[in-house]
Each structure stands twice: as C-alpha cells, then as structure tokens.
Amino acid sequence: MNSIVFDSSSIISISEKCFIKVLEKLSQKAELAIPKKVEFESITRPSHIKAFELNALRIQTALSQGWIKSIQLEPEFLQLSLRVKETANSCFFINNRPFVLIQDGEAETLALLRQLGASTLVIDERNTRMLIEDIQGLHSYLQARIAGIMKNEQKIAELKKMLSGIKVCRSSELIAWAFEKGILESELQKNKESLEAALYAVKYSGCAVSEREINDYLGNF
C-alpha cells in the first residue's frame, strides 16, 4: 500500500467541511500520514481555541482511530527538513535579504514524503505547490507583486532536485475522487450540482483551486 502525506492546509479544509469521512475511505487504499508539526498545527494549537476546537477534535478522532498516522521524522529526515527549509528560503531575495517562503510544517511534510518513500502530497496551500511544480512560475508571481525580488538559480536547482518526483493533489481532487467512487452518496445525490457544491465548499475553505479549474472539471459531466 502506498503512502500519501498531508499538509495541515488540506486536512483542515477537508475536515472543516465535514468531508473527513472521505479520508477514512481513502485510508483503505493508501496509508495517510502527517508529520508531528502538522499534528501540532491542526490539532494541538486549535484545540485550545473554542472556535476551532470541533475541527481539531475531528482530526484527533481520525488519529485515534488510526486511519491517519502522525509520524515522527527520523533524525536523518529531520535534517532533510531543515535543508529543504533553508534552501527554499534562499531561492529568492530582496534587498540582499532572503525572502522567507516556507516554515517548519511545510518543510517537515516534504521530508516525511522522502522518509516514507511516498510521492503524493496533499496540500491546499499555493506556495509549496508552486515550489514543487513551477518554481519559475512562483518567481513570476512574486515579481508581479514585489519590486526588486531576485532569484538564486543555484538554490532553485538544488531545491528542484530535492523535490523531484513529488506529485501534488488538493482537497478538490479528493472530493472529485470521492464523488466518482460514490463515497459522498450517503449525504449528497450523485449529480453535477452536488459535485459543484462540494468543490466550492473546499475552495471557500481555502483550497488553492480556481473557479476556472472547477468549471473545466464540471464540463466533463
């Protein structure tokens, strides 16, 4: 069974809209894993805030029941997470200072993929996805917004090597998968309107999917 690693953004989006049962079904097909830092961000920290506690408890239940596993990085991969973070945060600079792009949670998620020998990352956040798939596109995005942002080609090449082979999917693809497999049928009719509503629900929970992408996909039905 292959492993799939989740970033906190995707696990929060999915559980926020009560689709966490989709992950339970997915866990019958693949091992679902998060690093400890993501456990902290999606359970420990929000569990102390009343407004977010219910969502944190939903994810906690998934961990307790064992269909999502929180995994400690081994020392070698903890070192890798530090290298990933250092390299990613050296790719761009402004006024001779590095432009900080990612944090520990994102770096640990990327290192956990390597530890598990996995290739699929579920992440709703935009920047890390662009770092993996289209770092030059990320530079163009930043250039359009930040005057004078420069890139370090050597660090970009190093990062590309570190992140090669990683395939990204988002909450939107998990919803599409669940829809096609009939997993949502206990609460939603299997029709285009339900699929559209479910995809927009995760979009409004922060999943970095565009309206155009949703419409293109809905065009298949």
Next chain:
Amino acid sequence: MLKKLIQESESLRQLFKRNKHFKLKDLSRQLIEEAALSDDRLKALMALIAYSLYKLSSKGHITKNPKWDFAKKEILQHLDKAVQELKSKDFREFESQLRLAVESISRIDSEISNYAHSTFEKARAKLASNAYALGLSLGQAAALTGADKKDLLNYIGFTRMHDEAGVGLGIKERLKNLEEVLSA
C-alpha cells in the same frame, strides 16, 4: 531603518488620535507589506494595531460608548510611550508598550463589541491574507501575524486570490495521478 520605524510609530499614534480611520487602514497595509518582505514580527504587530484601531474607531456604536474615551486615552498613552522608547532605542520596551496597547484594545473590544471573535483576531487573519497575497506561504503568513491557519484559510477562501494564479495541472490530471497511486 530606525528613523523610518519612528516615523511609522508616530503616524500610528497621530492617525488614531485624529480619528483618521482610512489612513490607519492604509498604514496597516503598508506596514504588513514591509513586515512580510523582511519577516519583521514587530512591524507586523504595529500593522495589527493600526488595523484594529481602524476597525474600532470607524464603528459608531463603539466610539459613542462612554467607555471608549477612557480606552482611547489609555491606548494613546501606550502608543506615545512606545514612540519614546523607540527614540531611546529600547526595542524591548517599545514592544512591551505595543503589547500593552493590544491589551487595551482587546479589553475595550470585549467590553463593547457585538462580536465574540475579537477585532484583533480578525485583524490577524485579514493581514495574514495580505501577506499570503503578496507571496508568502500560508504558514509564513500565519506566523507573521499569529493567525490560526484555519482562520486564515477561511479568509483566503472567500477572496479571489486563488483565481488570479495561473492554472497548472487541472483537477482531472491530478485525479488521474491520485488514481495511479491508489491502484498500485
């Protein structure tokens, strides 16, 4: 750098004192952009104060409340002391005075605001979304303002910013990749 920070601190105090709500909002935007580019948490704190004060002082039911005048005086005292500490290059005391101003903001907000979710917490999510729009990652943007990621995700979800980024692989292509992993 110090001269600019002093000017910005003085602007914050003056704009609040003179009820220049929309200029406070502009200042908060300027400060959060500067904070995002230099990963400067102190400047981010100033941005949060400017935004919270813009929100509070532009609401009639707050400014007409008899408790507001006292709160405003207290907040101004902290902002004034913060400027003085900054001029003395005492950054620790500068931050301490800013945090006291935040306490005063939170106190008056919880006493007279109509909302359970505080103005300061809303400011964290709002300004973190500005930093995310600028190009920071979700985690970095949340850390800069102290916003909760879920709060930030919800805020971002209702903006158009994910419609503005170029389309890479679409849902169909990513779904195909997922299916391959699940069937292996």
